[in-house]
Amino acid sequence: MKYYIIAGEASGDLHGSNLMKALKEADSAAEFRFWGGDLMLAESENIRKHYKDMAFMGFVEVVVNLRKIFNNLSDCKNDLLANRPDALILVDFPGFNLKMAEFAKRNGIKVFYYISPKVWAWNQKRVLKIKKVVDHMLCILPFEVSFYDKWGMNVDYVGNPLLDAISTYPYNPHFRTDNQLDSKPIVALLPGSRKQEIERLLPEMVKMQTLFPEKQFVIAGAPTFASDYYEQFKKGIQIPVVFGKTYDLLKNAEAAIVASGTATLETALLDVPQIVVYKGNPLSIAIAKVLVKIRFISLVNLISDKPVVKELIQEDCNEKNLQAELNNILNNADYRQKMLQDYDELDQLMGSPGASERTAKLIVGYLSEK
Structure with a gap:
């Protein structure tokens, strides 16, 4: 057919x-x-x-x-x-x-x-x-x-087809060495695949590298952009970009900062504690606030019907809030464990591949x- x-x-x-x-x-x-x-x-x-x-x-x-x-x-x-x-x-x-x-x-x-x-x-x-x-x-x-x-x-x-993609993905055991990454714990940055998302979110994300120098921040690049495109957002901060290896990146990550969208659910299904972020055109957001009638923007929270992950939207997506939330995920064992327990409940709701x-x-x- x-x-x-x-x-x-x-x-x-x-x-x-x-x-x-x-x-x-x-x-x-x-x-x-x-x-x-x-x-x-x-x-x-x-x-x-x-x-x-x-x-x-x-x-x-x-x-x-x-x-x-x-x-x-x-x-x-x-x-x-x-x-x-x-x-x-x-x-x-x-x-x-x-x-x-x-x-x-x-x-x-x-x-x-x-x-x-x-x-x-x-x-x-x-x-x-x-x-x-x-x-x-x-x-x-x-x-x-x-x-x-x-x-x-x-x-x-x-x-959910994400379960298929995650369960069949050919994970690379040599991901770190193949991408010249050292032994420091990784924090994955997923700024999205659209130009508007990347331009609004990545400048805030990369600031975390200087605040958490003991961690290694890595950007998941979108396939529609070249590596050079991401340089303008780094402001001289050395952060590698990997393409076509988002699941490998998350599999090796201790935490992640993720643009609202499908990637938030992927990150949760891979058991990576995360912060969900979103910044849009102010007028678009104002219209959305009038029209959209849901409690959350991330799929993780929507499916769980409770605030499993922190959502930082518009002006709340700033250096101070990102630092505080990332510190919770990385350094507060109880906070981190609660998120992972909620992920287990999410797994049950999602079913099988x-x-x-x-x-x-x-x-x-x-x-x-x-």
Whole structure:
């Protein structure tokens, strides 16, 4: 069968690539065309556009880039019709993908949504539109099943694909030596994959190196940027950058400072105590505060439904607060142990690996029923 997959950011590229592997197992005749990144490109060379030309975060950023977004939508619609797949598989990225779902449904193409839009966070009435334009919703967060049920929509819970990625990752036992890292304890810095995130968060993160000289701070570089790009944020501070080795970095880390997003959950599942940080355009944040109706911004706290990790947002994300919280994680044994115990509870909520395989089997099964 022919599968058209749209993933618009780094996390979607990861999950999309694992799903492609599983679809090859479930359907030996699987053919792909996709919007995604390097990981998906490793599974199929039939890429239409890289996610680095698609991802814009924040209300203001979206408005500024509206022309590019509309051009991408037009291009995607034309390409979808030109290739007419058996299934359109949308991976997260709701601003773009819900519009594509509506278009595909109107043109008789079966729509599968893998990794639900966060409709539970704001404007919950979007579920009514989703019910009309999505044939099958495949959820990865436990609480989403009951949420959709309240709106009269049946969905499939497949588990979380991060468990697949973490359990199958080929960890490098020589990570430190291969990357010229010494024996000092490592603190991982994960400033995100978007330009806006990195520019706002990394300058605050790197300050910690001078405050904790006994530790070794290492930046997880985004695949869409070269090493030179990160130099402007270091201000002369010697901090190495590693690319494509985030799981290895976390596996070797004593603590981490992480941009809000999928990486916060990955960090928790790898048992690394962390601080979650976020800084956005002030206007975007002001709008979000009015619209978003959730207690937390990190997936760790959302799934646990309690403050497992500290969230430093906007003006709270500053040198003083980062230093205090990092000191707690590194030097307060009780504080650190409590976070790790909460991680154990999170593990129980998340379930077992196999989300990609379960999702692939459901998609192939549903298509076989037509």
